Amino acid sequence: MSTSRLGQAKDLEKYWSEHLGDQPETNVTIQSINREHVTAFPEIDRYPFNGQLQLTGTFAFEIPGRNGDSFTQTGEYQYRAASGLFLLETPTDLVDSDEVFSELNTQLSSTTRIEEALSLPRDSFWRFIEAADSVETLRLRGPETTYDASKLIRLLQQDDPVETLHSDPEFSDLRSIENIETALESVDSPSEIEGIQDLDIDIYNTLIDEVEATYWFNGRTANFWYRRGELKLDAETEDSREYIIQLFERDVLSS
Secondary structure (H helix, E strand, O other): OEEEEEEEOOOHHHOOOOOOOOOOOOOEEEOOOEEEEOOOOOOOOOOOOOOOEEEEEEEEEEEEOOOOOEEEEEEEEEEEOOOOEEEEEOOOOOOOHHHHHHHHHHHHOOOOOOEOOOOOOHHHHHHHHHOOOEEEEEEEEOOOOEEEHHHHHHHHOOOOHHHHHHHOHHHHHHHHOOOHHHHHHOOOOHHHOOOHHHOOOOHHHOEEEEEEEEEEEOOEEEEEEEEOOEEEEEEOOHHHHHHHHHHHHHHHHOO
């Protein structure tokens, strides 16, 4: 399973080279660069970036030791030129992704820049989340309160949502939602609620604080995590990883 940090850049393919890291006192060096073109999955309807140039390879990151010495860890990167998506895969927590991005941007400062926090159009991001096979966490911040909408879905699927709201401690944080009991009582049948698209959320007056969601492809999972501008993904296979990347590019980055 791989874990990737997501960033975004523009025209990076023009300046990306193995000479990055030649500057003195830098901790990041580019070890290899492979150039190929992305083939769209037929399962992703209307994928807009078929054939885009993709740069992949490895990088080395020097980690200072306590006694003045250092050791080197390697990781992988992926840049997709048309969507601008940049993925940084680090092997252990010893390699700080923020430091790697910072080091790379120091060397790219006169040409281009990798943005670590993506600008996500709200309606497009919602569309991507709604395409998930399951949503484990969806913490939302509205005008009145903050709550986990994934818990609200589970509550609405109970036989007696109002009684469960007051008796089950799992749902205690939902009690602060204004008019929550009225909303629960308006649902005629738990079977009506299948996902977040059934909650009738005003997305333009609601901020997404955190998301954990799972996407399935050919029996394998890809897990997506977002919190306050930082995004990560885990995938069981290369195909499930590519699937969620193409879905994210289509729904979020092509808008």
